[in-house]
Amino acid sequence: xxxxxxxxxxxxxxxxxxxxxxxxxxxxxxxxxxxxxxxxxxxxxxxxxxxxxxxxxxxxxxxxxxxxxxxxxxxxxxxxxxxxxxxxxxxxxxxxxxxxxxxxxxxxxxxxxxxxxxxxxxxxxxxxxxxxxxxxxxxxxxxxxxxxxxxxxxxxxxxxxxxxxxxxxxxxxxxxxxxxxxxxxxxxxxxxxxxxxxxxxxxxxxxxxxxxxxxxxxxxxxxxxxxxxxxxxxxxxxxxxxxxxxxxxxxxxxxxxxxxxxxxxxxxxxxxxxxxxxxxxxxxxxxxxxxxxxxxxxxxxxxxxxxxxxxxxxxxxxxxxxxxxxxxxxxxxxxxxxxxxxxxxxxxxxxxxxxxxxxxxxxxxxxxxxxxxxxxxxxxxxxxxxxxxxxxxxxxxxxxxxxxxxxxxxxx
Amino acid sequence: xxxxxxxxxxxxxxxxxxxxxxxxxxxxxxxxxxxxxxxxxxxxxxxxxxxxxxxxxxxxxxxxxxxxxxxxxxxxxxxxxxxxxxxxxxxxxxxxxxxxxxxxxxxxxxxxxxxxxxxxxxxxxxxxxxxxxxxxxxxxxxxxxxxxxxxxxxx
Numbered sequence: 329x330x331x332x333x334x335x336x337x338x339x340x341x342x343x344x345x346x347x348x349x350x351x352x353x354x355x356x357x358x359x360x361x362x363x364x365x366x367x368x369x370x371x372x373x374x375x376x377x378x379x380x381x382x383x384x385x386x387x388x389x390x391x392x393x394x395x396x397x398x399x400x401x402x403x404x405x406x407x408x409x410x411x412x413x414x415x416x417x418x419x420x421x422x423x424x425x426x427x428x429x430x431x432x433x434x435x436x437x438x439x440x441x442x443x444x445x446x447x448x449x450x451x452x453x454x455x456x457x458x459x460x461x462x463x464x465x466x467x468x469x470x471x472x473x474x475x476x477x478x479x480x481x482x483x484x485x486x487x488x489x490x491x492x493x494x495x496x497x498x499x500x501x502x503x504x505x506x507x508x509x510x511x512x513x514x515x516x517x518x519x520x521x522x523x524x525x526x527x528x529x530x531x532x533x534x535x536x537x538x539x540x541x542x543x544x545x546x547x548x549x550x551x552x553x554x555x556x557x558x559x560x561x562x563x564x565x566x567x568x569x570x571x572x573x574x575x576x577x578x579x580x581x582x583x584x585x586x587x588x589x590x591x592x593x594x595x596x597x598x599x600x601x602x603x604x605x606x607x608x609x610x611x612x613x614x615x616x617x618x619x620x621x622x623x624x625x626x627x628x629x630x631x632x633x634x635x636x637x638x639x640x641x642x643x644x645x646x647x648x649x650x651x652x653x654x655x656x657x658x659x660x661x662x663x664x665x666x667x668x669x670x671x672x673x674x675x676x677x678x679x680x681x682x683x684x685x686x687x688x689x690x691x692x693x694x695x696x697x698x699x700x701x702x703x704x705x706x707x708x709x710x711x712x713x714x715x716x717x718x719x720x721x722x723x724x725x726x727x728x729x730x731x732x733x734x735x736x737x738x739x740x
Numbered sequence: 741x742x743x744x745x746x747x748x749x750x751x752x753x754x755x756x757x758x759x760x761x762x763x764x765x766x767x768x769x770x771x772x773x774x775x776x777x778x779x780x781x782x783x784x785x786x787x788x789x790x791x792x793x794x795x796x797x798x799x800x801x802x803x804x805x806x807x808x809x810x811x812x813x814x815x816x817x818x819x820x821x822x823x824x825x826x827x828x829x830x831x832x833x834x835x836x837x838x839x840x841x842x843x844x845x846x847x848x849x850x851x852x853x854x855x856x857x858x859x860x861x862x863x864x865x866x867x868x869x870x871x872x873x874x875x876x877x878x879x880x881x882x883x884x885x886x887x888x889x890x891x892x893x894x895x
Binding site: 457458461466467468469470472473474475476478479482483484485486487490533534535536537538539585586587590591592593594604 | 882
């Protein structure tokens with residue numbers, strides 16, 4: 329069996345989402361309510377009845393919950409009886425790789441329809457800045473030092489700048505281009521703040537060097553529940569005339585706390601040994617491209633969850649859009665410009681859309697773009713998308729390649 | 741905290757900041773590190789007796805050859821290392837740190853070849869840089885003796 333045998337064999341046939349945005353005056357909601365409503369909307373979008381859902385894959389519990397087995401909470405809330413279910417707990421990355429688990433489940437032939445659910449309302453209920461630091465840091469060896477989340481990711485950024493030609497101005501350029509996309513999206517957190525300049529970013533206060541305030545993702549001022557229904561591609565067109573095919577997927581997890589990345593003596597060769605300049609995204613993307621038979625040149629739009637401008641630069645390299653160390657040059661030469669560059673984070677991304685603690689607007693954005701139903705700026709002719717989620721301090725990575733075309737013999 | 745006389749097979753009840761996460765503080769496999777740090781201001785690590793790799797004090801098996809803990813021997817480090825990476829924190833997200841910003845947290849690669857996350861200080865935070873030599877000691881942070889490094893004065 330080869331991974332490429334499964335390329336395009338599963339598809340997303342239903343999408344449901346549920347935003348609560350403070351500035352819209354929407355009622356404060358629990359994570360379970362957000363996700364449950366998104367799920368029933370996705371099931372309806374696929375033209376199914378809840379009893380037909382046989383698989384349920386969730387992400388980790390949202391930060392505001394103390395329930396460790398989130399899929400079980402959702403089973404209770406949805407009142408379904410899945411024959412395949414688990415929470416995918418690779419931090420934020422699990423909210424994307426649940427699509428892979430769903431695809432494998434339906435391709436096993438044992439079930440036909442799997443539901444993927446993720447979501448969080450943490451910023452409505454708690455201090456995400458403080459709480460998240462304790463989740464990102466090792467309890468014994470790191471947390472007592474009070475490392476705010478940006479300071480953990482900044483360990484990557486400082487080393488990256490030391491080894492390669494990456495400048496604060498390059499990072500600022502990333503933030504500036506992201507803001508342009510956000511200005512077009514009605515739900516983007518930073519839309520009302522207006523456009524940015526590089527001087528705005530470089531002049532914003534230092535949070536954790538080298539990160540200025542505007543290099544950092546803000547927490548989304550609200551919550552988002554998001555659900556997808558996945559089935560085998562041969563069933564897809566009975567449910568929708570716009571199936572979105574899963575053409576490739578890959579994952580790589582290197583560490584839970586930041587120091588662990590430097591203790592990985594024998595990882596996959598693509599990681600380049602123990603360092604803080606190449607992430608597991610390089611491995612996840614290579615596997616996904618191999619499965620799909622794609623290169624980065626086949627990708628029309630990119631959604632990456634990297635939550636700091638400098639890490640977006642590193643992700644562009646690891647995901648194959650430029651050589652290692654060349655992201656500064658790539659961005660400087662207009663590589664991700666809103667006008668004419670590669671469309672990266674077309675809803676504003678974590679930097680300007682804002683970061684819900686769990687559900688990710690990025691996979692929603694990718695699917696809406698490929699359905700030609702973008703809520704913000706539609707990218708004309710977008711057929712193929714790369715989506716990258718991560719978790720921990722850049723420790724676990726998932727990449728999914730989505731397409732409006734099935735590919736291979738079944739291309740339509 | 742007084743680390744002497746603790747039965748590491750039982751462990752100690754612990755919290756991290758305002759939240760309790762169970763066994764997040766000293767555990768049987770890390771107890772010696774915290775004992776030596778508090779008592780001697782010394783940085784201990786686990787040397788693999790089979791392949792020689794210097795392992796992080798948290799290690800249960802060797803990172804290179806996966807030998808089990810019976811083959812990992814606690815040894816004192818030279819306390820000298822170089823800054824591998826760092827970040828200086830200017831934003832006091834925690835009320836307890838309001839009078840401490842800016843403070844620098846980084847990863848030090850000890851001479852023996854294992855990394856440690858720690859606070860790094862100097863007379864002037866600006867002089868912390870990747871590649872500079874730092875020397876370890878211990879300081880009470882959040883009520884716990886933690887490893888801290890200071891930039892070595894150039895001779």
